[in-house]
Amino acid sequence: MARKGYALNKMCYSFNSEENRQEFLADPAAYCDKFALNDEQKKAVLSLQVLDMLAAGGNAYFIAKLGGIYKLDMQDVGAQQTGVTKEEFMAKLVEAGRN
Amino acid sequence: MARKGYALNKMCYSFNSEENRQEFLADPAAYCDKFALNDEQKKAVLSLQVLDMLAAGGNAYFIAKLGGIYKLDMQDVGAQQTGVTKEEFMAKLVEAGRN
């Protein structure tokens, strides 16, 4: 997985800079091409599908920087990946503290 | 020594790029200031005194990149540091192979 995701993770690492985040937002597809993402990676990024990014070699810590651009917090991301609403996801977390 | 020489070594590391080498050559003092060299380091660089650069914390491998800018080879640098002519320095090397 490590080798597969390098280009995607490198793109996400670039999002530590506000200038790069703005460049991405102005034209996400062009920014993906600049980092030579393959089709699978590009499609996952443009559709903002976290599970697909992971399948394409993305590392959770780097993908989180892409989530940050869209103001997705970790509960949004968790809900998307587990196919539940954000409220359901948060309720599940609270539940884990009960037993 | 390591901590003392960081700025000097960082400047020398920048000489891996031709653009930076040209910028240095155009105005060595200004380039030293850009990397925040202290007075001792700056003086050593501007006078091209290798022993002084070493005393100011320079690392031999990084200093060599500065030597490269002035087309000094390792025999020039060796001769300067040991206070002999280049011919004498080279003769000493050949001599080391004899015994």
Next chain:
Amino acid sequence: MAKIVGGICTTHVPYIGRAIAKNLQQDPYWKPFFDGFPPIHAWLDQVKPDVAVVVYNDHGLNFFLDKMPTFSIGAAPEYHHADEGWGIPTTGSFMGDQDLSWHMIDSLIEDEFDLTTCQEMLVDHAFTIPIDLLLPNRQAGSIRTVPVCQNTVQFPLPSAKRCLAFGRAIRKAIESWDSDARVVVLGTGGLSHQLDGERAGFINKKFDLEFMDKLVSEPDWVSQYSIPDIVELTGTQGVELLNWVTCRGVLGDKVKIVHSNYHIPISNTAAGTLAMESI
């Protein structure tokens, strides 16, 4: 010789930075977590550390996959936080302690730990948030720091056994440092959480509580678990408990608890806090 006054392990969820910035300590969501700190503040007022050795993991600020060290140590005059890309506030800078950094580096490489040395280093929320939690009234320069960064991001990771040995070697290094400084050790991250995949939101309270208990009484207990075991038991990011393991190694054979706290959830994470003193 320098004195190790104790160690504190605590979570470092980025979200906490926002709660501090907005003064939400008494907010019902945050109160059970922040309530874990006043007893530790009181203890720190007593033991008065001069230097903090902070064992943490970088999350893609200072290190990228082009140069990903297993163990790295800062040796800079100061350390800065910077934009991490996910919109948390950046904090002030931190004074280094280059004497201790180089003493540790010399001692640890002599002891066959293959360090990466960082004479310039950005520190991320995993370094800044625990310090802000523990020293809320910190002035610039009121504590010096040495960052010790462990890879918990790119597999393969160092084993729990290796981290414990690393911590013990750090103890030896600090104790042989010719200084009258008082040193506190931090271990940041965890406890159980998983951010990625179909198991996102996974938390394991039972294991966390046992881990905290054994960390105090029997630190080698965790060495029975491989990295895949730990990921299975605590989640892909729960593996950050390796930073707790290293911190525990620094504290020597026997410790007593100063204070502990455990609360679920902070963001997606089981938030543990554990302050210990060597005995």
Next chain:
Amino acid sequence: MAKIVGGICTTHVPYIGRAIAKNLQQDPYWKPFFDGFPPIHAWLDQVKPDVAVVVYNDHGLNFFLDKMPTFSIGAAPEYHHADEGWGIPTTGSFMGDQDLSWHMIDSLIEDEFDLTTCQEMLVDHAFTIPIDLLLPNRQAGSIRTVPVCQNTVQFPLPSAKRCLAFGRAIRKAIESWDSDARVVVLGTGGLSHQLDGERAGFINKKFDLEFMDKLVSEPDWVSQYSIPDIVELTGTQGVELLNWVTCRGVLGDKVKIVHSNYHIPISNTAAGTLAMESI
């Protein structure tokens, strides 16, 4: 399982790159050095390696003092040379072997070597020149490579004992790699030379010859020397012989010499070459 066909240690003086570029192999200054290679070329034609694991040290191309690893390993699809600042010609690129890289990384971290992994990596003259010397007719892709970089630049350095253990662990890794590939190991740098200070030009023929002899017959012999000892005996840059030590570790208990050569000077350096086969 993969087979280790043997190992070759040789100097990597940057200046050699220019001699190759200008075809000076028969020039009187260069001939005694280049004459060391045809017997090794003949041996390589026989043993036909598919992959070269190259143990070398970076001289400030890929690594700066902000992130200086003790041991790092490349895990990239290919490796490029680049401008090193001192005006030597840059060479073509080198194919990686990511399967072997990751297999080595997994095995070495399991064996408690605290690697830095490099999924992108520039290789400097210490990597490129020995390959150019050994495979003068190399086509792009005719050999795959795994760079193994050791810190010999920023003190403290790993001990000779640690390097030997590292080499032995690399042997274990390669031998457990599920592949029918034939692997050659290179160790580059040295032998005695000192570039800096009042002792610039220092060369120690007596020690070098003893070192080459003992490296073959009794590899642990060098472990008696500390890093300051080695600097004293071989010069501040002679300490690059650590790359030879690691290479020797990969070759196992007993080896025989395929060919050896020793010539003073190339630039400021005693140029040693030593090809060995495991027996």
